[in-house]
Amino acid sequence: MKDKLQQDLAQIRNMMEQSTRFISLSGTSGISAGIIALAGAAVAYYLFNKSGINYFDGERNMYPQELVKELIILALLVLASALAAGIYFTVRKSRRNKLSVWNKASKNLVTALFIPLITGGIFCLILLYHGLFYLIAPATLIFYGLALINAGKYTFGDIANLGYVEILLGLLSSVFTGYGLLSWAVGFGVLHIIYGIVMYRKYENTYE
Template sequence: MNQQHEHLATLQEIRNIMDRSSRFISLSGLAGVFAGIFALAGAAVVKWYLSTHNIKYRTAIASGLNTEVIIFLVSVALLVMVLAIAAAIYFTTRKARQQKQPVWDTKVQRLLLNLAIPLGVGGLFCAVLLYHGIIYLVAPAMLVFYGLALINGSKYTLSDIRYLGLCEIALGLVACFFIGYGLLSWTIGFGVLHILYGTIMYFKYERHLS
């Protein structure tokens, strides 16, 4: 019985080694938490801006927004993205060093490539929507393509992000039918879900490193 247990333990260790060699396991949960915080802050800024200009999102998004408002919304979204990427680089680099794992290797390159393809296509698709004035589908499209990127990248990192990706896609598809709630769905998808995911990942994989 003990010999069988030792064989199982050995097989599990071999599996872990193979998993570490093929996946980037240093993805930080704290990066997700801070990305969510930045998204909530961005949504709050957008809400404040719309309120000060007497713009009701639900009605304005259907009838169309002027160029000034669109530029402001895009600027906030880009700022949130830059801050989220900066947090991801910082916390993931810190975790990789704690685990004595390489920060930049072929695993990271494969992960970034598989994330970049759906995100790049999604960005271009959102630009096309803006060009044609289909503003109400931009937020849902961002959620759907982001979810696809997470699922695509989950093959090269922690498989847990696949579930976050599925939630983002489901939320984006629902938001396609309720166009007046695009800002709310964006806030939930990029804010609340990120914080929940990041917190779970932190306590699951990183708490012992602190």
């Protein structure tokens, strides 16, 4: 009787959690996003070298227009690839666990996540317009961190911890301007891979 009661309580808690928190985030999506980000950072470094710019010299360089275009295209490709991978693995996990992907919890998550991200994207375009290229990488980290903290209310709380570290990295790289690309690679690449591994081990089988 006691075991049955505990089982029923666990099931009720599970149902309540699913209605208020989006629990289908996949650790694999974090790992894939990290790998894509590292590849993107490597290509960006190659593009800087090709243009004769040492990104790590700490100088506030004015970048050639052609390089700016290449970096924008690269950033869009990295973003699209990471989003596609994230959606794929999240949908796959939801279907495996027979959970709805698009519900109230996921809508709240998307809203909480994308308001800071869109704001940050517009702010980065303003920085680009004014030629403040050295602040774009720190800004992306800071606004991404704010987005994760904001979204943490509607999914696993671990995501907020990642957000705090992203903000810290962004603030540091805004001071040490020669390390923006490195901080970006660490924040979006290495930390995503670590986060994805932790999420996979901690939650991947929890709701199966």
